[in-house]
Amino acid sequence: MRLKIAPSILSADFSRLGEEIAKVERGGAHLIHVDVMDGCFVPQITIGALVVKSIRPSASLPLDVHLMVRDPENQIEQFLAAGADIISFHIEALSEPSEAIQRIKGEGKKVGIAVNPATPISSLDRFLSRVDLFVLMTVNPGFAGQAFMGSVLPKIASLRKALDERGLKTDIEVDGGINLATAKSAVQAGATILVAGQAIFGSAEDPERATRNLSLHLEAFLKRGKLPP
Ligand code: DX5
């Protein structure tokens, strides 16, 4: 399956982060999504490079760092040094990101550009062939556990179309309100990476089982021919 599941540790138990990560790894996750918030770009403050550094040795999956911060260019060195494998920043926070893209790529890491629900997809046109992934926010960034905004689905589809027209296989990561139902809609529209916080760490199920369920559910959906392979 080309789809990837990226559990967001924002909804994990921070007193046992290593164990929480091990659970989703056993459940078949593909990436560990790390939500960095600075209290300026978004209202909440979460975690920084020190936490990435401390989970790096125990996590075997790539660490997918989502910077929801003002002036993200000032943070990139710290996250590269801490062991981030993918770094995404918001186009609303850095409108001239050429240097940041080069810096991250130059280190052999993957780079992504994130966009808020209200930001037009045309803001990404200049970067279609220059980054490894686009993060399409399906909630307003800042908090876990919000409802998926279906109004973003046409944006996902039009970005996928623009990428296809150029022969680009760039990942589209959807972030916010992903569960068994919304994951299918997002994938049908063209998403290839699904971030899930509450659906994995906040459900009644164990995070290992919740990860496996999401994966099996999507695989079954693919097999029924409802989605592109
Ligand atoms: C929102 C974060 C998301 C969040 C997703 O600002 O970027 O990654 O953790 O959480 P859920 O899946 O609960 O919406």
Ligand code: ZN
């Ligand atoms: Zn995120």
